[in-house]
Amino acid sequence: MKVGNLVGLVGWRGMVGSVLLDRMQAEGDFGLIEPVFFSTSNAGGKAPAQAKNESTLKDAHDIAALKKCDIIITAQGGDYTAEIFPKLRAAGWNGHWIDAASTLRMKDDAIIILDPVNLPVIKSALARGGQNWIGGNCTVSCMLMGVGALYKAGLVEWMTAMTYQAASGGGAQHMRELLTQFGTLNHEVRALLDDPKSAILEIDRKILARQQSLSAAETAHFGVPLAGSLIPWIDKDLGIGKNPDDAEWGMSKEEWKAGAETNKILGQGAAFGTPHTPVDGFCVRIGAMRCHSQALTFKLKKDVPTADIEALIAADNAWVKVVPNTREATIHDLTPVAVTGTLGIPVGRIRKLAMGPEYVGAFTVGDQLLWGAAEPLRRMLRILLDA
Ligand SMILES: NC(=O)C1=CN([C@@H]2O[C@H](COP(=O)(O)OP(=O)(O)OC[C@H]3O[C@@H](n4cnc5c(N)ncnc54)[C@H](OP(=O)(O)O)[C@@H]3O)[C@@H](O)[C@H]2O)C=CC1
Numbered sequence: 001m002k003v004g005n006l007v008g009l010v011g012w013r014g015m016v017g018s019v020l021l022d023r024m025q026a027e028g029d030f031g032l033i034e035p036v037f038f039s040t041s042n043a044g045g046k047a048p049a050q051a052k053n054e055s056t057l058k059d060a061h062d063i064a065a066l067k068k069c070d071i072i073i074t075a076q077g078g079d080y081t082a083e084i085f086p087k088l089r090a091a092g093w094n095g096h097w098i099d100a101a102s103t104l105r106m107k108d109d110a111i112i113i114l115d116p117v118n119l120p121v122i123k124s125a126l127a128r129g130g131q132n133w134i135g136g137n138c139t140v141s142c143m144l145m146g147v148g149a150l151y152k153a154g155l156v157e158w159m160t161a162m163t164y165q166a167a168s169g170g171g172a173q174h175m176r177e178l179l180t181q182f183g184t185l186n187h188e189v190r191a192l193l194d195d196p197k198s199a200i201l202e203i204d205r206k207i208l209a210r211q212q213s214l215s216a217a218e219t220a221h222f223g224v225p226l227a228g229s230l231i232p233w234i235d236k237d238l239g240i241g242k243n244p245d246d247a248e249w250g251m252s253k254e255e256w257k258a259g260a261e262t263n264k265i266l267g268q269g270a271a272f273g274t275p276h277t278p279v280d281g282f283c284v285r286i287g288a289m290r291c292h293s294q295a296l297t298f299k300l301k302k303d304v305p306t307a308d309i310e311a312l313i314a315a316d317n318a319w320v321k322v323v324p325n326t327r328e329a330t331i332h333d334l335t336p337v338a339v340t341g342t343l344g345i346p347v348g349r350i351r352k353l354a355m356g357p358e359y360v361g362a363f364t365v366g367d368q369l370l371w372g373a374a375e376p377l378r379r380m381l382r383i384l385l386d387a
C-alpha cells in the first residue's frame with residue numbers, strides 16, 4: 001500500500017536533527033513531503049523555513065497531532081521515544097516511525113536501517129508490514145558502510161574494532177567541553193609556547209598539572225579531562241555477568257552494540273548464543289570533533305589476496321573509497337579532518353597481519369552525524385515514499 005507523505009519531524013533543531021534537515025534540503029526531500037514540525041519546548045512557535053502549510057510548531061507530546069502523520073522522523077532522543085512511542089501505538093497509530101535513538105533498536109519488530117548494507121532486510125520487513133525503522137549505532141553504521149562488503153561476501157569469521165570516537169557522540173555539550181578544555185590548556189602555557197627557548201618538559205608539567213586540576217564544571221560532561229587525553233569507556237557499564245562465560249562479561253554498552261547491532265543489521269542472529277559473527281573490541285573516546293575512526297582486525301574464513309579485498313570493498317557502495325596503504329595517502333585521506341562534513345567513508349591501511357594470511361587489518365573513518373546518524377533516516381524516508 002502506498003505510504004502517505006504527511007511527515008512529522010521531531011528533534012529537528014538538535015545537532016543530529018539539524019544535520020538531517022540540511023541533508024533533506026540538499027537532496028530535495030522536502031519537495032516530496034508535507035512536513036509538520038514538532039517541538040517539545042516551543043509549541044506554537046514559528047516552524048523553520050522548510051515548513052509549507054503548517055507554519056507553526058506543534059506540541060511533540062500531543063498524541064492526537066502526531067497520530068495524523070503518515071511517517072514520523074525523530075532525532076529527539078531516547079527519553080522522548082520511550083515516553084511517546086508506546087502511547088502512539090497504544091492509541092492505534094499505524095504509521096511509520098523512523099528514529100535516531102537506540103531505545104527500540106533491539107526490539108523484535110524494529111529494523112536497524114542502513115540500506116546500502118541491508119536493503120534486502122529492510123525490503124523484506126516492509127513486505128511483512130514493518131513500521132519501526134531505527135538508525136544504528138554511529139560506530140557500527142560507519143564501520144559497515146566501509147567494510148560491509150566482506151560480510152556480504154560471507155568472508156568474515158570474526159572481527160575486532162578498536163575505536164577512536166569523537167566528542168560529538170556524546171552530544172553538542174561534549175564538543176563544547178572538549179574545545180573549552182583545549183583552550184584552557186593552551187592558555188596555561190601560552191607564554192612558554194611563544195618563547196622558542198622554553199623547555200618542553202616545563203610545558204608538559206604545567207599541562208599535566210592543569211589537566212589534573214580541571215574543576216567539576218570544566219569536566220561536567222565527560223567526567224574527566226579529554227583534551228590531551230583519552231577515555232577508554234563509552235556508554236553504560238553493563239556490569240560483570242553472572243559467570244565468565246557471559247558474552248557481556250566486562251563490556252561497555254558501546255562495545256556490546258558492536259556485536260549485537262552488526263549482526264542484527266546483517267539479518268543474522270542478533271543475540272549472543274544464536275548464530276552470529278563474533279564482533280568485539282574496545283571503544284575509546286578521543287579528542288576529535290565528529291568523526292569516528294576504527295582500527296579493524298578480521299579473521300577471514302580463507303586466505304584472500306589483498307587486491308581482491310580492496311576491490312570488493314571499493315565496489316560495495318557509492319561512498320566507500322579505498323585509500324592506498326601508503327604514508328602519504330593515509331595521512332591526507334584517512335583522518336577525521338579529511339572526512340568531516342562529507343558522506344565519504346575511506347577505508348585504508350588494508351594489509352595482511354603477521355598472525356597469518358587469513359588475518360587482515362584495515363582502518364576506517366566516518367562522519368558520525370552523517371552516516372552515523374542522519375543519513376540512514378532520510379534514506380529510509382525515501383524508501384517508504386518510493387514503496
Ligand atoms: N549525538 C549523536 O552522536 C547521536 C545521537 N543520536 C540520537 O539523537 C538524539 C539527539 O541527539 P542530539 O541531536 O545530539 O541532541 P541535542 O541535544 O542537540 O538535541 C535534542 C533536542 O534538544 C532540544 N534543545 C534544547 N536546547 C537546545 C538548543 N540550544 N539547541 C538545539 N536543541 C535544543 C531540542 O528539542 P526541542 O526543539 O523540542 O526543544 C532538540 O531537538 C540522541 O539523544 C540520540 O538518541 C543518534 C546517533 C548519534
Ligand SMILES: N[C@@H](CC(=O)OP(=O)(O)O)C(=O)O
Binds near residue numbers: 102137168169170
Ligand atoms: N554512543 C555513541 C553515540 C550514540 O548516540 O550512540 P547510540 O545511537 O548507539 O546511542 C557515542 O558516544 O559515540
